[in-house]
Amino acid sequence: MSAKRAKYGMVIDVDRCTGCGACMIACAAENNVPPGPADSTDRTGITLMRIYRADNGKDFPENESVFFPVSCQQCDHHPPCVSVCPQNAVEVDAATGIVAQIPVRCLGCRYCMAACPYHARYFNWWDPVWPEGMERELNPDVSLRMRGVVEKCNLCFHRLQTAREKAAAEGRAEIIAGEYVPACVEACPAAAITFGDLLDEESEVHRLSQRGESFRLLERLGTGPKVYYTSEREWVRALAEKDPASTPGRTAATD
Amino acid sequence: MPFGKFVSLMIPWTILLLIGMYAIFLCLTKGLNQTNMDNRFAFGVWIFLDLSVIALGAGAFFTGFLVYIMKRDELRAVINSAVVLGFICYSGAILILMVDVGQPLRAWFTFWHPNIHSMLTEVTFCITCYLAVLSVEYAPLVLKNKKLKEIPAFLAMEYELHRIMPVLAGVGTFLSFFHQGSLGGLFGVLQAHPFAFREGLAIWPTTFFLFIISAAAAGPSFILLTTWIVSRISRKRLVSESVYTLLARISGSIPLVYVLLKSIDTFTWLNRTVPQMGLSGMSFFLWAPFNIWILFVEIIVFGLIPSLLLIFGGGRLRAGWLVASAALVCCGILLNRFVMTIQTLSLPTMAFDRFMLYTPSWQEISAFLFVVAYGVIIYSLSFRYLRLFPQETELDRN
Amino acid sequence: MLPWIYGFTWQTGNVIFLSIFYCVVAVIFGSFGIAVIRAYRDLTSGRLNEIRWHVDFDDLPEFAKTCRHVFSGEIEYQVCRNGFDCRSCKTHSGIIGVHMGANASYTGNESPSGLTIQSDCMYHRGHTWVHRESDRTLTIGLDPLAERLLWSRGKAELPEVGSRLHVNGAGWYFRNGGSRVRVLSPVDGEVVAVGGRDEGFYLKVNPGDDSDLRHLLKGTEVYPWMTREIERLEILLGADGDGINLADGGVLLDDVAASYPELNWENILAQMLLES
Amino acid sequence: MSHTISRRDWLKLVGGSAIGFVFTPIPWKILDESAKWTQSSSFPYGRHREAHLQSDGRISFRYTTCTLCPMACGVRVRCAADGGRGSLEAVGMTGTPGHPIGGGSLCAMGLAGHFLRYHPDRVGNPVKRTIDKRRFAPVPYDEAISNVVLAISASGNGSVAILDSHPDRTISYVYRDFLGKLKNGIYVIPPSCDSMPTTVTDRSLNTGGLEFGYDLINSRTIVSFGTPILDGWGTQGQFGSISEARRHRGQDKLRLIQIEPIHSRTAQLADEWIPVRPGTEYAFALAMAHVMVHEKLCDIDRLRRDSKDFDGLAGNSFVRLIERFSPKCVAEMTGIPADRIAAAAKETVTRRPSVVVFGGNPASGPFRPEEQAAFMGLNILLGSIGTRGGLVARRELPGPFPASHGSDNPGHLAVKTQLADVPDGSIGVLIIDGADSGSIVPWQAIQRKLSADRHLVVSLTSYLAGNSVNADYILPSPAYLEMSGDVPTPPSAPFASYSLASRVFPGPATAVSPLDFVKRTSAALSVRLGYRYQSYDMESLLRKRAEKIFSRGIGRVFNAETGENEKLTALSLSQFWNMLSGGGCWIDEVPAKLPTTRFAFLDSESRTPVNITSPKRADSGEIALMPVGTRGIGTAAQSNPIMSKLNRESDLRMPAGTVSLNPVTGEAAGLKDGVKARVLTTAGSMTVKVRFDRSAMPGTILAAVGDLTGGSERTNGETQDSILQICKIENDSTWRITNAAIEPA
Structure with a gap:
C-alpha cells in the first residue's frame, strides 16, 4: 500500500539499558509467545527479544557490564537465514526491508537457526500452551505458532499493517513516522530503543545510526543488520566484533 | 549359521530397534522437546548421524560408479553388499531426518516451495531421488531370493531391473556427487560460523568438494570393514584376497587425496578465510574439549596414517591391519562430520556468547541406535536370505 | 515446483535446478517403467525359461563357467559368456572350424573317480547325457555324477508327454519335501516318452527336423569337464582332506548326499545343477 | 469381433486414466490446496488455536492504575471484544502515555499484568488449610467468616492484626477503622525497600508524622546505599527521568554513586560503584560524614543550630561518633581505600543538590534502624532535608473519612505500626491483605510475631503466592483489574498523588472484596464501623475520598484519555471524578513546608552510637x-x-x-x-x-x-x-x- 520504500531499523542505546526485561515481556505478550514449560531453559525458551549481559572480562571490582537486547537483527544484505531455508519460509519484504519468518510454511528443519550468527531464531520445542483461560488474553492480531516451527522477531509487522489500515481509513497514502513502533520499543522504560525508517534522513533513527558511537553486531560478516547499537564506552563497542575466544564470554545476570 | 543362532544374535538388535521405535514415537507425538537439542544446538546428534551414515553409505554410489561406469568387474564381488549398505544408510538417514524436523507432515513443502539457493534443498532432492535409485537397485537382490524367484513375475522383474542397472548407477553417481557435496556445503556456507565457513569454488564452498571426496574415501573403507566383519562373524570367505587388496588400495588412495586437499583447505582457511573475518584461526581450538588435538587426530591419525598403511600395505600386511586402517579412515570421516556439526554449533559466534556443549537425551541416542539396529538387522537378513557376495559360494571352502 | 504453484519463479537458477530434478526423476521412473514394461512382455511372450537360465547362468561363479575349449586344451582361459549355448557362440564356431577332427577321433570309455563316461553319449553341462537313438529321437538321462548326487533326492517330476523342452530350460525336477531341484533340458524338442531311474533314462525327446546338438560336450571334452566338476563339488563340500572324502578308494560314493547329511545339500545341488 | 468389455479393458481404462490424470492440473492443485490447508489448519498440532480469542476486530482502550505494587503507574489496557463469549478481554498492556507517575511505561511485571487473571496460582474459592497442613481444601465462605469471627472473639490475650503492604489506600482506612474499634486491633505495615517510614523520619528529623520522599530527578548526585535505583525501585516515570538526566543535562548530568557489596544491576550501571564489605555501609556513610565535617565541607554552624546532638554536648554527639570513623579506619572495615572514601564525600558535597538514598533491595529488606540513622545523618550534613533535589516532605493526601487529617487520629483509626515494632508472639489473629509492597518479607519475620500457642492467619489474596501460602484461610479477593480501589502516593515519591484503580473486568462471583470481608466480620462481631459506611460500597468510599481531595483545591489532574494535565481548580467535582475513574491521576506539585525542627543524628532514646557488628571476614x-x-x-x-x-x-x-x-x-x-x-x-x-x-x-x-x-x-x-x-x-x-x-x- 505504501508506495515509498522504507527500511525499518532501530538503534539501541546500550548505555541506557538496565536489563529490566520489559522489552522481552512486551514482546512475548504482543506476539503471543507462550510461556516456556517448567523444563524449558535459556537454551530452549522462546525470547524473540532477548537481553544478554556482557562484561569487560575483568574481575571484581573492576568488572563492568552491559546489557545487549538482541532480537532478529533484520539483516539487510543477504540475510543468512533467507538463503538457507529449503522452502522459502523466510521472506524479505521489499517495501520495508523486514525479514519475516512464515511459520506456517516452516517444516522445522532449524537450518536457519544454525545459520543465524545472532542466535535470534527460536524453535517451538513445545506445543504452545497457556494456563487455563490465559489464551483468551492473547493478542488477536497475531496468529499462534504451532509446535515444531521456527519463529523470530518480525518487528511487529502486524503493527505496521494496523498503522497502514488506519492511514488508509484516514485517506493517507503513507503512515506517519511514529505510528508504527514495535512492542519492545514502546515498552522500554529507559527509552533506550529508537525505531524508524533508516532511509528517512530526517528521522532520529537515521541520525543516531550514523553517529560514530553506533555500531552493529558482527558487521564483519557483511550481513548489514538494521539493528544498531550505540555506546559511549569503547570496550562495549569493541564487543561487537570481538573474537569470542578472546573474551571470557557471556555472563549470566546474577542479581 | 543355524536359524536358532541367527535369531539369538538378532534378539539384542531387535530390542534396540523396539526401544528406538518407542523413542521415535515419543519424538513424533510429543515433539522435539524429547530431545536435548536446543535453540543453539538446533542440530544435534541426529544430524551428525545423517551426515555420517550418508558418508558411509557412499560406498554404494562409488562402487556402482566403479563397476558400472568404470567397468571394474572385480568389484562386482561387493556391489550387492554396497547397495544394501547404501540402502540402509540412506533410508536410515531419511527416517531420522523425518523425526528430526519439527513438522514432518510438512516435509514435502521442500519439494513444493523449493528454495534452490539452499543446500538443504539440494540435499533433500538428491537423497530422496537417490533413495529411490537405491530401492530400485536393492529390489533385484530381494527378487533374486530363491523362493521369490520361483514366481515368474519377480524373476522377469529381477532380470529387467538388472538390465537398467548401469543407468541407475549413472544417475546415482550424479545424485551422490551433488548431495554428498551439498551436505558439506550445508555447513560450509554458514558465514555465521567462521569455524565451518569456507570460501567458494564456483557456487559451492570448498567443503562441498571435500565432502564428496571424503565420502568416496569412506565408502570403500566401510565396505572393506563390513565385509571383513561379516566374514568373521559368518566364518565364511566372502570375497577373494584380490578384492580386499583392491578395496584397500582404493580406500587408501582416496583418503590420501582427501587428506592432502583437506590440509590445503585447512591452511587456506586458517591463513586466509579466518583472518579476513578479523579472527584468529587458532582461537577456535581454545575451547576444551575441542582443542587442537581434534584437527591433528582428524588429519594425521585418522587420515594420513591409515591411508598410507592401506596403500603400501595392501599386498603385504595382514588383513587385520588393513581392516584397522579402514576403520580408522571411517573414524576420520565420522570425526570430520562431528566437527562440522557439533563442534561448529558449540563455538560462540558473538563476544557475549558462550561455548556450549550438549548431551543427547536417551530418546536421541535410542533413535540413533535405532538406525544402527535397523542397519544390522536389514543387513543380516539380506546376508542370510539374499546373495550379497557372489563370490561367496566359490570361495566358501574354509 | 510447478509453474502454477505459489512461490514459483522463472529465475534462471530455479529453472535449471528444477529441470535437472525433473530429468533425474524422469530417468529414474522412466527406466523403472521400462523395466516393468519389459518384464510384462517377458511374461507374456514366454521368454521366462530363457530368462531363468540367463539369471541362473549370470550368477554362476566363473569357475563353473569355464569354456569347453579350455577343457579340450584348445585355449588357455575363457569364461563362457553365452549361457553354454555354443550354437550361437562365435568363439565356438571359430574354434570348431580349426579343430573339427579332434573330437571325432575319441572313442574310449573312461571313468574319472569311478564315473563312467559313455563315449556314445553327448553330455550337457547341466549333468545330463543325450543319446541319439536310431529313430532320430533323443534319449536323455542323468550323468553318473548327478545320479549319485540325486540318489536320495526324492521323486523325479517329469514333464508330460507332448510338452516342449528348450535347451537350458527346465527339463524336469526332483522334489524332496519342500525343496526342488531343477535339471536343465539339454535339447530342444517334444517329449515323446518318460522314464525314470529304473528305466535308465528319463526322457525321450523328438527334436524335430533340425536338431543342432553342437552345444553338447562330447569326446575328449567330457573327461576334463567331469574332473573339473568333481573338483567343484569337492570345493562345495568343503573337502580339505581331513574330514570329508568324496571318494571311497577313488570311487565316488553311490549316495553322496546320504553320507554327508549335515551339509546344505539344497545349495550344493543347485550349484552343481547350475541353478544359482 | 466381440464387443464385450473384458476385465483387461477395464484395467487399461483405469490405468490410462490414472496416468492421464497426472497430466491434468487437478492433482497438483489438490496438492497445492492441501499445502495451504496444512499451513493454516491446526491439525494435528496447536490445540490452543481454537481457544484463541474470536475477536470481532473491535479494539478499545481502558485506562486504570496498576496495583501490582504501590508505584501507581498508569495503565492502558488494550481490550478486544470476544465475539464468542460476548465479553471483553484484555489483550495487551502498556503504560498510559504521558502519565505523571508511570511516565508512559510499565515494568516487566506490569506489561504482563493482564495475564494475572488467569494465573495458575489463582485461588478460585475460599480454602482452608487441611489438617496435615500440606494442602488447602475448599471451605464455604460463611463458615470461614464465622471461624475468623470466632478466633477474633476468642483472641483474649493475642491481638487482631491486619498486615497491609500497601497502606493509605481507602481500604487501609477501613481496616484501621475496624481495628480501632476492636480493643486489641493493630494495623501493621511490613518493611519495604521503597518506603521511608515516619518512625525513621520522626526520630531523625522530628517532623511529626510528615511523610518524605526523594526528589531524585532534581538531584545532581545520588548516593545510593544498596538501593536498586536503576532496577525497578521507585516509579517508572522517575526511572525514565533519571535515565534521561544521566545522559543529558550537560553540567548538571545526574551522577549515581552506588555503595553496596552486591554487584547489583544498579551497581553495574551506576557511574561509580563502591563495593563495601557486607554490613559496612553505615561505616562508609559515617566516614563520608567524617570527611565532610573535618574538611568543613558542610555548614557546621547551621548544623549546630539545627540539631540536638551534632557536637559539643557533654555526652555523645555525632562529631564524637564520627571521630571513630576516620576514612583510614573505615578503609580497613569496608575494604575501600581512604582516598576513595574522601573523594566520594567531596564529590557528593560539591555536586549538590545531593541526596542519600537507603531503601535497600526488595529481597534483603530495609537497613537496620541505626544504619538508617547514619544515612539520614549524611542527608542532614548535605543539607538535603526539605530542599530541591533532596529529601522532601509531601503534603498530606486526605483519607476518605472526615476526621482523619493531620496525623493519624488514634481515637478513630488504629495507628500504623511497623512490623518490627509489634511484640513477638503477640498476634492472635493475623489478616493479610492481598496487596503487594513490591518487597518480600520472610515468613519467619511475621511468624515470630504470632502468638505461639494459638493463632489464625487469614489471607485476603487472589493468589496462592508470597506469604499467603502460610495462611490458614484464604478468602479470595478480586484480582488485579477486577477490583475497584485506589492508589495513593507511591512511598518514595516526592509529591502526593492519587489515582483510582478502576475495575476493568468483572471478577468471579466467588471472590469477595476486602471491604465486604470487613463489613461482614464487623457485623458478626457487632462492631459498629464508623462514618456510616457500613452501607457504602467501595465506589462510594472512593468518591468520598475524591471529594476530600477536590476540596483541597490544589495540584493538577492528568487526563488519561487526552494525555493533558489540568489544574484541579479548573475542574468540577464530577469532571475530577470522571478523570480519576478514567485512569487519570491527581498530583500535588508542591512539597510540604518543614516545621522548624531540631534534627537528631543519634538515637533519641539510648543516645548511643550505632553499634553494629559486621559479619566476619x-x-x-x-x-x-x-x-x-x-x-x-x-x-x-x-x-x-x-x-x-x-x-x-x-x-x-x-x-x-x-x-x-x-x-x-x-x-x-x-x-x-x-x-x-x-x-x-x-x-x-x-x-x-x-x-x-x-x-x-x-x-x-x-x-x-x-x-x-x-x-x-x-x-x-x-x-x-x-x-x-x-x-x-x-x-x-x-x-x-x-x-x-x-x-x-
Missing part, C-alpha cells in the same frame, strides 16, 4: 549470605508464567534457588560453576545451584529469592523452599546479611 571461613531480588519478588505478578522469559528462558534474572559467587570464593569452597551446593546457616541449610560471577565480591553469596516462575503446568499450592528460610531474622526484623558457609552438595 571472608577469610575466616564465614561468608556473607545476601538475598537479592527484583521488585515484586515472591508475588503472583513475578511468578506470572510469562515471566519465565526473564527467569528461566533467558539468564536475565537469577532464578530462585540459585546463588552467585565469585569464582575465587566458589573454588575455595570446592565448587564449580553450575554445580549444586549446600548453603548452611544457623537457621538451617538449603541446596542451591551455583553460578560463578567474577563481578561478585569474594566472600559473599548472592542468593536469588522468590518463586520459580510458574509454568503452565504448575499445580496449585505447590510451595518452594526460599533462601529466606535460612536467613537470620534480627530482633529488629531485618535480614540483610547472614553468616553462612557453602559446601558441595
Whole structure:
C-alpha cells in the first residue's frame, strides 16, 4: 500500500539499558509467545527479544557490564537465514526491508537457526500452551505458532499493517513516522530503543545510526543488520566484533 | 549359521530397534522437546548421524560408479553388499531426518516451495531421488531370493531391473556427487560460523568438494570393514584376497587425496578465510574439549596414517591391519562430520556468547541406535536370505 | 515446483535446478517403467525359461563357467559368456572350424573317480547325457555324477508327454519335501516318452527336423569337464582332506548326499545343477 | 469381433486414466490446496488455536492504575471484544502515555499484568488449610467468616492484626477503622525497600508524622546505599527521568554513586560503584560524614543550630561518633581505600543538590534502624532535608473519612505500626491483605510475631503466592483489574498523588472484596464501623475520598484519555471524578513546608552510637549470605508464567534457588560453576545451584529469592523452599546479611 520504500531499523542505546526485561515481556505478550514449560531453559525458551549481559572480562571490582537486547537483527544484505531455508519460509519484504519468518510454511528443519550468527531464531520445542483461560488474553492480531516451527522477531509487522489500515481509513497514502513502533520499543522504560525508517534522513533513527558511537553486531560478516547499537564506552563497542575466544564470554545476570 | 543362532544374535538388535521405535514415537507425538537439542544446538546428534551414515553409505554410489561406469568387474564381488549398505544408510538417514524436523507432515513443502539457493534443498532432492535409485537397485537382490524367484513375475522383474542397472548407477553417481557435496556445503556456507565457513569454488564452498571426496574415501573403507566383519562373524570367505587388496588400495588412495586437499583447505582457511573475518584461526581450538588435538587426530591419525598403511600395505600386511586402517579412515570421516556439526554449533559466534556443549537425551541416542539396529538387522537378513557376495559360494571352502 | 504453484519463479537458477530434478526423476521412473514394461512382455511372450537360465547362468561363479575349449586344451582361459549355448557362440564356431577332427577321433570309455563316461553319449553341462537313438529321437538321462548326487533326492517330476523342452530350460525336477531341484533340458524338442531311474533314462525327446546338438560336450571334452566338476563339488563340500572324502578308494560314493547329511545339500545341488 | 468389455479393458481404462490424470492440473492443485490447508489448519498440532480469542476486530482502550505494587503507574489496557463469549478481554498492556507517575511505561511485571487473571496460582474459592497442613481444601465462605469471627472473639490475650503492604489506600482506612474499634486491633505495615517510614523520619528529623520522599530527578548526585535505583525501585516515570538526566543535562548530568557489596544491576550501571564489605555501609556513610565535617565541607554552624546532638554536648554527639570513623579506619572495615572514601564525600558535597538514598533491595529488606540513622545523618550534613533535589516532605493526601487529617487520629483509626515494632508472639489473629509492597518479607519475620500457642492467619489474596501460602484461610479477593480501589502516593515519591484503580473486568462471583470481608466480620462481631459506611460500597468510599481531595483545591489532574494535565481548580467535582475513574491521576506539585525542627543524628532514646557488628571476614571461613531480588519478588505478578522469559528462558534474572559467587570464593569452597551446593546457616541449610560471577565480591553469596516462575503446568499450592528460610531474622526484623558457609552438595 505504501508506495515509498522504507527500511525499518532501530538503534539501541546500550548505555541506557538496565536489563529490566520489559522489552522481552512486551514482546512475548504482543506476539503471543507462550510461556516456556517448567523444563524449558535459556537454551530452549522462546525470547524473540532477548537481553544478554556482557562484561569487560575483568574481575571484581573492576568488572563492568552491559546489557545487549538482541532480537532478529533484520539483516539487510543477504540475510543468512533467507538463503538457507529449503522452502522459502523466510521472506524479505521489499517495501520495508523486514525479514519475516512464515511459520506456517516452516517444516522445522532449524537450518536457519544454525545459520543465524545472532542466535535470534527460536524453535517451538513445545506445543504452545497457556494456563487455563490465559489464551483468551492473547493478542488477536497475531496468529499462534504451532509446535515444531521456527519463529523470530518480525518487528511487529502486524503493527505496521494496523498503522497502514488506519492511514488508509484516514485517506493517507503513507503512515506517519511514529505510528508504527514495535512492542519492545514502546515498552522500554529507559527509552533506550529508537525505531524508524533508516532511509528517512530526517528521522532520529537515521541520525543516531550514523553517529560514530553506533555500531552493529558482527558487521564483519557483511550481513548489514538494521539493528544498531550505540555506546559511549569503547570496550562495549569493541564487543561487537570481538573474537569470542578472546573474551571470557557471556555472563549470566546474577542479581 | 543355524536359524536358532541367527535369531539369538538378532534378539539384542531387535530390542534396540523396539526401544528406538518407542523413542521415535515419543519424538513424533510429543515433539522435539524429547530431545536435548536446543535453540543453539538446533542440530544435534541426529544430524551428525545423517551426515555420517550418508558418508558411509557412499560406498554404494562409488562402487556402482566403479563397476558400472568404470567397468571394474572385480568389484562386482561387493556391489550387492554396497547397495544394501547404501540402502540402509540412506533410508536410515531419511527416517531420522523425518523425526528430526519439527513438522514432518510438512516435509514435502521442500519439494513444493523449493528454495534452490539452499543446500538443504539440494540435499533433500538428491537423497530422496537417490533413495529411490537405491530401492530400485536393492529390489533385484530381494527378487533374486530363491523362493521369490520361483514366481515368474519377480524373476522377469529381477532380470529387467538388472538390465537398467548401469543407468541407475549413472544417475546415482550424479545424485551422490551433488548431495554428498551439498551436505558439506550445508555447513560450509554458514558465514555465521567462521569455524565451518569456507570460501567458494564456483557456487559451492570448498567443503562441498571435500565432502564428496571424503565420502568416496569412506565408502570403500566401510565396505572393506563390513565385509571383513561379516566374514568373521559368518566364518565364511566372502570375497577373494584380490578384492580386499583392491578395496584397500582404493580406500587408501582416496583418503590420501582427501587428506592432502583437506590440509590445503585447512591452511587456506586458517591463513586466509579466518583472518579476513578479523579472527584468529587458532582461537577456535581454545575451547576444551575441542582443542587442537581434534584437527591433528582428524588429519594425521585418522587420515594420513591409515591411508598410507592401506596403500603400501595392501599386498603385504595382514588383513587385520588393513581392516584397522579402514576403520580408522571411517573414524576420520565420522570425526570430520562431528566437527562440522557439533563442534561448529558449540563455538560462540558473538563476544557475549558462550561455548556450549550438549548431551543427547536417551530418546536421541535410542533413535540413533535405532538406525544402527535397523542397519544390522536389514543387513543380516539380506546376508542370510539374499546373495550379497557372489563370490561367496566359490570361495566358501574354509 | 510447478509453474502454477505459489512461490514459483522463472529465475534462471530455479529453472535449471528444477529441470535437472525433473530429468533425474524422469530417468529414474522412466527406466523403472521400462523395466516393468519389459518384464510384462517377458511374461507374456514366454521368454521366462530363457530368462531363468540367463539369471541362473549370470550368477554362476566363473569357475563353473569355464569354456569347453579350455577343457579340450584348445585355449588357455575363457569364461563362457553365452549361457553354454555354443550354437550361437562365435568363439565356438571359430574354434570348431580349426579343430573339427579332434573330437571325432575319441572313442574310449573312461571313468574319472569311478564315473563312467559313455563315449556314445553327448553330455550337457547341466549333468545330463543325450543319446541319439536310431529313430532320430533323443534319449536323455542323468550323468553318473548327478545320479549319485540325486540318489536320495526324492521323486523325479517329469514333464508330460507332448510338452516342449528348450535347451537350458527346465527339463524336469526332483522334489524332496519342500525343496526342488531343477535339471536343465539339454535339447530342444517334444517329449515323446518318460522314464525314470529304473528305466535308465528319463526322457525321450523328438527334436524335430533340425536338431543342432553342437552345444553338447562330447569326446575328449567330457573327461576334463567331469574332473573339473568333481573338483567343484569337492570345493562345495568343503573337502580339505581331513574330514570329508568324496571318494571311497577313488570311487565316488553311490549316495553322496546320504553320507554327508549335515551339509546344505539344497545349495550344493543347485550349484552343481547350475541353478544359482 | 466381440464387443464385450473384458476385465483387461477395464484395467487399461483405469490405468490410462490414472496416468492421464497426472497430466491434468487437478492433482497438483489438490496438492497445492492441501499445502495451504496444512499451513493454516491446526491439525494435528496447536490445540490452543481454537481457544484463541474470536475477536470481532473491535479494539478499545481502558485506562486504570496498576496495583501490582504501590508505584501507581498508569495503565492502558488494550481490550478486544470476544465475539464468542460476548465479553471483553484484555489483550495487551502498556503504560498510559504521558502519565505523571508511570511516565508512559510499565515494568516487566506490569506489561504482563493482564495475564494475572488467569494465573495458575489463582485461588478460585475460599480454602482452608487441611489438617496435615500440606494442602488447602475448599471451605464455604460463611463458615470461614464465622471461624475468623470466632478466633477474633476468642483472641483474649493475642491481638487482631491486619498486615497491609500497601497502606493509605481507602481500604487501609477501613481496616484501621475496624481495628480501632476492636480493643486489641493493630494495623501493621511490613518493611519495604521503597518506603521511608515516619518512625525513621520522626526520630531523625522530628517532623511529626510528615511523610518524605526523594526528589531524585532534581538531584545532581545520588548516593545510593544498596538501593536498586536503576532496577525497578521507585516509579517508572522517575526511572525514565533519571535515565534521561544521566545522559543529558550537560553540567548538571545526574551522577549515581552506588555503595553496596552486591554487584547489583544498579551497581553495574551506576557511574561509580563502591563495593563495601557486607554490613559496612553505615561505616562508609559515617566516614563520608567524617570527611565532610573535618574538611568543613558542610555548614557546621547551621548544623549546630539545627540539631540536638551534632557536637559539643557533654555526652555523645555525632562529631564524637564520627571521630571513630576516620576514612583510614573505615578503609580497613569496608575494604575501600581512604582516598576513595574522601573523594566520594567531596564529590557528593560539591555536586549538590545531593541526596542519600537507603531503601535497600526488595529481597534483603530495609537497613537496620541505626544504619538508617547514619544515612539520614549524611542527608542532614548535605543539607538535603526539605530542599530541591533532596529529601522532601509531601503534603498530606486526605483519607476518605472526615476526621482523619493531620496525623493519624488514634481515637478513630488504629495507628500504623511497623512490623518490627509489634511484640513477638503477640498476634492472635493475623489478616493479610492481598496487596503487594513490591518487597518480600520472610515468613519467619511475621511468624515470630504470632502468638505461639494459638493463632489464625487469614489471607485476603487472589493468589496462592508470597506469604499467603502460610495462611490458614484464604478468602479470595478480586484480582488485579477486577477490583475497584485506589492508589495513593507511591512511598518514595516526592509529591502526593492519587489515582483510582478502576475495575476493568468483572471478577468471579466467588471472590469477595476486602471491604465486604470487613463489613461482614464487623457485623458478626457487632462492631459498629464508623462514618456510616457500613452501607457504602467501595465506589462510594472512593468518591468520598475524591471529594476530600477536590476540596483541597490544589495540584493538577492528568487526563488519561487526552494525555493533558489540568489544574484541579479548573475542574468540577464530577469532571475530577470522571478523570480519576478514567485512569487519570491527581498530583500535588508542591512539597510540604518543614516545621522548624531540631534534627537528631543519634538515637533519641539510648543516645548511643550505632553499634553494629559486621559479619566476619571472608577469610575466616564465614561468608556473607545476601538475598537479592527484583521488585515484586515472591508475588503472583513475578511468578506470572510469562515471566519465565526473564527467569528461566533467558539468564536475565537469577532464578530462585540459585546463588552467585565469585569464582575465587566458589573454588575455595570446592565448587564449580553450575554445580549444586549446600548453603548452611544457623537457621538451617538449603541446596542451591551455583553460578560463578567474577563481578561478585569474594566472600559473599548472592542468593536469588522468590518463586520459580510458574509454568503452565504448575499445580496449585505447590510451595518452594526460599533462601529466606535460612536467613537470620534480627530482633529488629531485618535480614540483610547472614553468616553462612557453602559446601558441595
